[in-house]
Amino acid sequence: MIKTNENKISIRYNRPALANYQLDALFNDSRYGIVEASTKAGKTAACLVWIIEQALQGKSGQGFWWICPVYGQAKIAFRRLKAGLPRESYNPNESDLTLTLINGARIVCKSAEKPDNLYGEDVFAAVFDEASRAREEAWHALRSTLTATRGKVRIIGNVKGRKNWAYKLARKAESGEPGMSYQKITAYDAIDAGILSEDEIEDARRQLPDNVFRELYLAEPSDDEGNPFGMIAIRDCITPMSNEEAVVFGVDLAKSVDWTCVIGLDKENRVCVFERFQKPWNETIETVRRIVGNIKTLVDSTGVGDAVLESLQKDGRSNFEGFKFTSQSKQQLMEGLAVAIQKQTIGFPEGVIANELESFEYEYTRTGVKYSAPSGMHDDAVCALALAASMASKPVFEFKVYESSSEPIYW
Ligand SMILES: Nc1ncnc2c1ncn2[C@@H]1O[C@H](COP(=O)(O)OP(=O)(O)O)[C@@H](O)[C@H]1O
Ligand SMILES: [Mg+2]
DSSP states (O other): OEEOSSSOEEOOOOOOOOOHHHHHHHSSSOSEEEEEEOTTSSHHHHHHHHHHHHHHTSOTTOEEEEEESSHHHHHHHHHHHHHTSOGGGEEEETTTTEEEETTSOEEEEEESSOGGGGOSSOEEEEEETTGGGSOHHHHHHHHHHTTTTTOEEEEEEOOOOSSSHHHHHHHHHHTTOTTEEEEEEOHHHHHHTTSSOHHHHHHHHHHSOHHHHHHHHHOOOOTTTTOSSOHHHHHHTBOOOOOSOOSEEEEEOOOSSSOEEEEEEOTTSBEEEEEEEOOOHHHHHHHHHHHHTTSEEEEEOSTTHHHHHHHHHTTTOTTEEEEOOOHHHHHHHHHHHHHHHHTTOOBBOTTHHHHHHHHOEEEEETTEEEEEOOTTSOOHHHHHHHHHHHHHHSOOOOOOOOOOSSOOOOO
16 A cells, blocks of 8 residues: 555555466456356455455445355355455454455455345445355345446356256356356366366266266256256166065165155165155164065164164174265265266166155265255155165175195194
């Protein structure tokens, strides 16, 4: 900051080194800049620079907004903004996530959870981060705050299916609508720019189902609306209920609201037993033991499931093994099932199982990919199927003694 005379203060600002795609995507004259990009390609970082520059060109009292789908992300953006600015250049208000810059302009970080709270103020420029994961109403609200000011906005995020406002807006921008710019950034662009490492991408490609990888790293929308298994792949696995004997079982235990679900697979990995019920624990234990007999069974042993597993194992029933659901173990379990479905090495009948698979969703979070049923729907059949498939793919160790009279004892 250099004071030149009584009324004029000159602010000197060094823009951090950004990749060309970051500059092209955001630092242009368009009023609406839409970016569909790989995760970790530097969307958020470049937009933080952009909003700071917008605010530094603003005037005292003017508001500049940063919007994220949930409050936790707004807090992270606030922390990153502070980290990117010299301490003497802003005044923070931690409770309303506002930074007042030396020129008096305010950068406010907000969550899109309650769109009604976004109405009412005049906003001079804004960023909507992770737009495809936020409600359309929040965009309508933000848009209204930019009307009087004719403020610019940058809308950034991963792609997530085709049924959301960010996808539709991106198609409009891509088709050359006046005032809009569009940029797609893949993980390979980020590798070329030295922001992402190739190893990391190859690891993600190996770990994730193909359609998930394509959305998250190649910015290619899936037709599966966030379904990790793939709609066509699910259909391709549908086969009538098998009449063969079960060789493995998966058991998902009812927790608060859902069902206990038992699924058996035959030696070809086709569903041959499918039972769902809601009973008190003692009856649940009895029923499961009756259905599975002495066949190998993987049981959800999370929380109360631990005690249930112990009861199942009573009297030396060693065919029961436990599986503890954590966000990480669930991710691995579901990815195993996704691979089986995509390779068609598993079969299941029409009805509850196929329906639950079709409505299953994944969501990218900071800690990994989260798999679950949409709120209000069940995933017990998906979990039981995944447990059975996991049990079926476990290697079997066989131990046999070959008597040999010619082997000398060497100890
Ligand atoms: N131009 C750049 N040069 C070096 N590192 C960068 C650059 N842009 C972003 N990064 C780094 O890459 C990582 C991911 O950036 P981020 O903006 O959080 O990605 P995204 O929002 O696309 O998931 C961060 O650690 C960030 O500091
Ligand atoms: Mg980001």
